[in-house]
Amino acid sequence: MNQMIGSGAGQAIARSRRGYSRRERREIAAFHLFTLPWLLGFVGLSLVPLLLGLAASFTNYDGLNLPTIKIVALQNYARAFSSADFYISLANTAIYAIVAVPVGLALSLLLAIALNQPLKGRDLFRLLYYIPAILPVAGAIRAWRLFFGLQSGLVNAFLSIFIPGTAINWINNQYFTVLYLYDWWHVGGGMVLFLAGLQGIPAELYEAARLDGAGRFSLFRHITLPLITPMLFFQLIMGFIGALQIMEVPILLTGRGGQSGQVQLARDKFMYMVYTYSQVFDFQRFGYGVALAWVFFVLVLVLTLIIIGSSRYWVYYEVAQEGEAR
Amino acid sequence: MTARAVSTVGRQDLHLRMRRAVGRTLSYLLLLLVTAIVVAPVAWIFLVSLRTQSEYTSYPITFLPTAAHWENYFRAVFEYDFVAKAWNTLQIAVPSTILTVLSSALAGFGFARHRAPLRNVLFVLVLSMLMVPRMVTIIPTFMLFAKLHLTNTYWPWILWGLTGSSYHIFLFRQFFAAIPKDLEDAAEVDGCGRFRIFWQIFMPNSTPVIAAAAIFHFQWVWGDWVNPQIFLTAAKTTLSVYLQSAYQDPKGFPLDTIQLAAVAVYILPMLIVFFFAQRYIIQGIVTTGLKG
Numbered sequence A: 001m002n003q004m005i006g007s008g009a010g011q012a013i014a015r016s017r018r019g020y021s022r023r024e025r026r027e028i029a030a031f032h033l034f035t036l037p038w039l040l041g042f043v044g045l046s047l048v049p050l051l052l053g054l055a056a057s058f059t060n061y062d063g064l065n066l067p068t069i070k071i072v073a074l075q076n077y078a079r080a081f082s083s084a085d086f087y088i089s090l091a092n093t094a095i096y097a098i099v100a101v102p103v104g105l106a107l108s109l110l111l112a113i114a115l116n117q118p119l120k121g122r123d124l125f126r127l128l129y130y131i132p133a134i135l136p137v138a139g140a141i142r143a144w145r146l147f148f149g150l151q152s153g154l155v156n157a158f159l160s161i162f163i164p165g166t167a168i169n170w171i172n173n174q175y176f177t178v179l180y181l182y183d184w185w186h187v188g189g190g191m192v193l194f195l196a197g198l199q200g201i202p203a204e205l206y207e208a209a210r211l212d213g214a215g216r217f218s219l220f221r222h223i224t225l226p227l228i229t230p231m232l233f234f235q236l237i238m239g240f241i242g243a244l245q246i247m248e249v250p251i252l253l254t255g256r257g258g259q260s261g262q263v264q265l266a267r268d269k270f271m272y273m274v275y276t277y278s279q280v281f282d283f284q285r286f287g288y289g290v291a292l293a294w295v296f297f298v299l300v301l302v303l304t305l306i307i308i309g310s311s312r313y314w315v316y317y318e319v320a321q322e323g324e325a326r
Numbered sequence B: 001m002t003a004r005a006v007s008t009v010g011r012q013d014l015h016l017r018m019r020r021a022v023g024r025t026l027s028y029l030l031l032l033l034v035t036a037i038v039v040a041p042v043a044w045i046f047l048v049s050l051r052t053q054s055e056y057t058s059y060p061i062t063f064l065p066t067a068a069h070w071e072n073y074f075r076a077v078f079e080y081d082f083v084a085k086a087w088n089t090l091q092i093a094v095p096s097t098i099l100t101v102l103s104s105a106l107a108g109f110g111f112a113r114h115r116a117p118l119r120n121v122l123f124v125l126v127l128s129m130l131m132v133p134r135m136v137t138i139i140p141t142f143m144l145f146a147k148l149h150l151t152n153t154y155w156p157w158i159l160w161g162l163t164g165s166s167y168h169i170f171l172f173r174q175f176f177a178a179i180p181k182d183l184e185d186a187a188e189v190d191g192c193g194r195f196r197i198f199w200q201i202f203m204p205n206s207t208p209v210i211a212a213a214a215i216f217h218f219q220w221v222w223g224d225w226v227n228p229q230i231f232l233t234a235a236k237t238t239l240s241v242y243l244q245s246a247y248q249d250p251k252g253f254p255l256d257t258i259q260l261a262a263v264a265v266y267i268l269p270m271l272i273v274f275f276f277a278q279r280y281i282i283q284g285i286v287t288t289g290l291k292g
Helices: A002-018 A022-056 A075-081 A084-115 A122-129 A137-147 A154-162 A174-199 A203-211 A216-244 A248-253 A272-281 A286-314 B002-049 B053-057 B071-078 B082-113 B119-131 B134-147 B155-163 B166-177 B181-189 B194-202 B204-223 B226-231 B239-245 B256-288
Strands: none
Touching: A022 A286, A022 B082, A022 B119, A022 B134, A022 B155, A022 B194, A075 A286, A084 A122, A084 A174, A084 A216, A084 A272, A084 B002, A122 A174, A122 B002, A122 B256, A137 A154, A137 A174, A137 A248, A137 B002, A137 B204, A137 B239, A137 B256, A174 A216, A174 A248, A174 B002, A174 B256, A203 A216, A216 A286, A216 B119, A248 A272, A272 A286, A272 B134, A286 B119, A286 B134, B002 B256, B053 B256, B071 B082, B071 B256, B082 B119, B082 B155, B082 B166, B082 B194, B082 B204, B082 B239, B119 B166, B134 B155, B134 B226, B155 B226, B166 B204, B166 B256, B181 B194, B194 B204, B204 B239, B204 B256, B226 B239, B239 B256
């Protein structure tokens, strides 16, 4: 290992001494040509907007006042941190994501394990479970509004069979409904991934453990779970980043979202991005809105770093053996 | 002695088989329950879309429609602006898909098959953009595009398409990195340039990943509500926005069943594409570890 690093460093030094060969230079030029469109987009359509947004968050920009724009320093941020809407929407979003993401991952894993057995109709189930993921949100939400409707909804009708006269206002109970929809939408995709992960676990491991007398639970606890943690870890990060950004679902669920629809949710049912969206596009508070978005960005970044930092306590990494192609 | 041993083995075997049967039954029950939960809302769209409005609002509700009112579909599509909005959606989705797939494949090829000093740093930037919350860039992008008079045009989608998307660059990079080097070497010996290697060797050998990327992206644009809502006005908007509020009678009362017929027509192409191309879609998810 040390030798490898040594020779690599030696090569690098040798290369920097004689510069790149013609072939290497051609390869570098080709790399930059192939990635140029992306690089232009990254700078023009990601980096510039990001920095522009950051700059705007220190101003009172409202979309029209460019000639008379004022720098307000940290006022937008101070306003966020002293606003009840900010804290309520942040707490709502955090609670919802903390429940929805782990529950969704657990369900995905459970279904993947169930489908990893030699059952009849396995491929059909896998196909069916992925359907929600391909439904366009804007279309499926219309169905969900009727599905969860107060009078004509199927859910209340179904529950009325057991408890006559059930009329739960699911749509206004956004916590539950949004959480349920998140998992309805995401469990299928997670299941496909976990299924691929499970099928990558060598069967010999299970056979050896079974010969040693390990039971089903202990097989899961000591083989399946550790070997699936790298995938679980990745899904947890991407899941949180996605779930915390929830915006369309609550907006469309309440039936706003037509061309002139302002977002009107009861204050205590706001999600963070719904609040941000509404501040920008309903009230033209661009400066304040981008400040909210940047606070969110930093919080998500911190959360991601915490999960990454925690990974060494629970994520199982196979150490690559010398000479193995890993 | 031997007889007793045999019978114990037999009993153990029976015990094992029974446990397996119970496990299998429980698995099937779970799978069927989840199937019902997943399929019910989708089936409900089609069942409600065939009713009259008064049948739909009557209480208590019925699970099956009394008669199939197929004219709801005709009305949803032809009495409203459905066709025009579908045309708008296609005008955005088709160029956007072609451009995104091409530019992402180019960048993916660059990252997968070339060594360059800055490669890893730039690739980390590609991946880190997957983690930036969408609104952090969308709000200032809107501010910028409004000043450049690009709002209420389809230019934003063209620009995004020309420069590729992180997700698809990652998808192509993973796929291209796994292609054996022999092919490339042989072509290089024959004097092929890098672009010809990309276009005549890598692309023709990558139809599954091209299909996956094209389907993912088309499906994403078709279903996206945020960008059309922010960047376009009513005349130019897409189906996803139009469907939210268009279906009302002249007095402003909602026509839910006709609207659901429109929703059914809106989601049907996605369902059909999925059933025919599920192999590629699932391959794409597994290749990246990301759900589209």
